[in-house]
Amino acid sequence: MTLTHTLADPRVETAISRMFKLAEQDGTAQAQLPPGALDMAPQALADAAAGIYMPISADGGKLLYNLVRAIRPATVVEFGMSYGISTLHLAAAVRDNGTGRVITTEMSKEKIAAARRTFTETGLDDLITVLEGDARETLADLEGPLELVLLDGWKDLCLPVLRMLEPILRPGALVVADDIDQLEGPMRPYLDYVRDPANGYQNVSFPIEDGMEISCRL
Numbered sequence: 014m015t016l017t018h019t020l021a022d023p024r025v026e027t028a029i030s031r032m033f034k035l036a037e038q039d040g041t042a043q044a045q046l047p048p049g050a051l052d053m054a055p056q057a058l059a060d061a062a063a064g065i066y067m068p069i070s071a072d073g074g075k076l077l078y079n080l081v082r083a084i085r086p087a088t089v090v091e092f093g094m095s096y097g098i099s100t101l102h103l104a105a106a107v108r109d110n111g112t113g114r115v116i117t118t119e120m121s122k123e124k125i126a127a128a129r130r131t132f133t134e135t136g137l138d139d140l141i142t143v144l145e146g147d148a149r150e151t152l153a154d155l156e157g158p159l160e161l162v163l164l165d166g167w168k169d170l171c172l173p174v175l176r177m178l179e180p181i182l183r184p185g186a187l188v189v190a191d192d193i194d195q196l197e198g199p200m201r202p203y204l205d206y207v208r209d210p211a212n213g214y215q216n217v218s219f220p221i222e223d224g225m226e227i228s229c230r231l
């Protein structure tokens with residue numbers, strides 16, 4: 014007997030491959046960012062980077078799918094949706110769990126419009142709530158407990174967003190942060206925080222492409 018899963022659903026597989034293919038042009042789009050773009054305010058940077066996918070890696074997506082399958086969270090929260098590649102992996106796992114939902118956040122209107130179309134095309138839209146605007150505001154009143162959080166927005170905001178969600182993380186919750194190798198500089202305050210035993214996390218750096226830090230709330 015062959016068991017199947019939602020990542021193998023042709024609608025989902027096609028959308029993910031299409032977006033990974035388009036993301037191969039990220040380097041060209043990135044070169045068009047104005048000088049000093051990384052010093053821009055979060056919204057201005059999001060608007061300037063609207064053409065850039067910046068996705069998790071293919072293996073990172075599979076890891077997220079497996080984590081969600083194993084944990085069976087009632088709510089998955091994502092900081093930084095972009096065009097929704099990671100969101101589709103999370104939602105596919107929620108679909109296969111038969112329970113749960115994904116709450117994701119994005120501040121680029123262009124990306125939100127495109128991602129909504131993709132979520133509808135893939136039939137996963139009923140599981141995904143897109144919160145539009147700055148995650149530091151849109152996630153501020155979220156109700157817990159949270160069992161799985163993906164942090165993939167602007168790197169300097171990962172720590173503030175984690176600190177905001179920390180009171181509603183349930184013991185054993187996993188927090189996954191992407192790009193810890195490639196963007197080690199901007200991620201430094203976040204990594205220093207979660208790796209300090211005084212702050213209540215058990216960590217592992219997972220060697221997938223640009224590196225993912227997986228932190229378990231104690």
Ligand SMILES: C[S@@+](CC[C@H](N)C(=O)[O-])C[C@H]1O[C@@H](n2cnc3c(N)ncnc32)[C@H](O)[C@@H]1O
Nearest residue numbers: 059068069093095098099119120147148166167
């Ligand atoms: C690295 S990309 C996310 C990639 C996505 N997780 C994926 O795998 O396809 C980061 C995204 O986070 C968004 N973002 C950054 N800071 C944000 C904030 N404060 N609130 C909401 N979205 C934010 C950016 O606009 C950008 O699209």
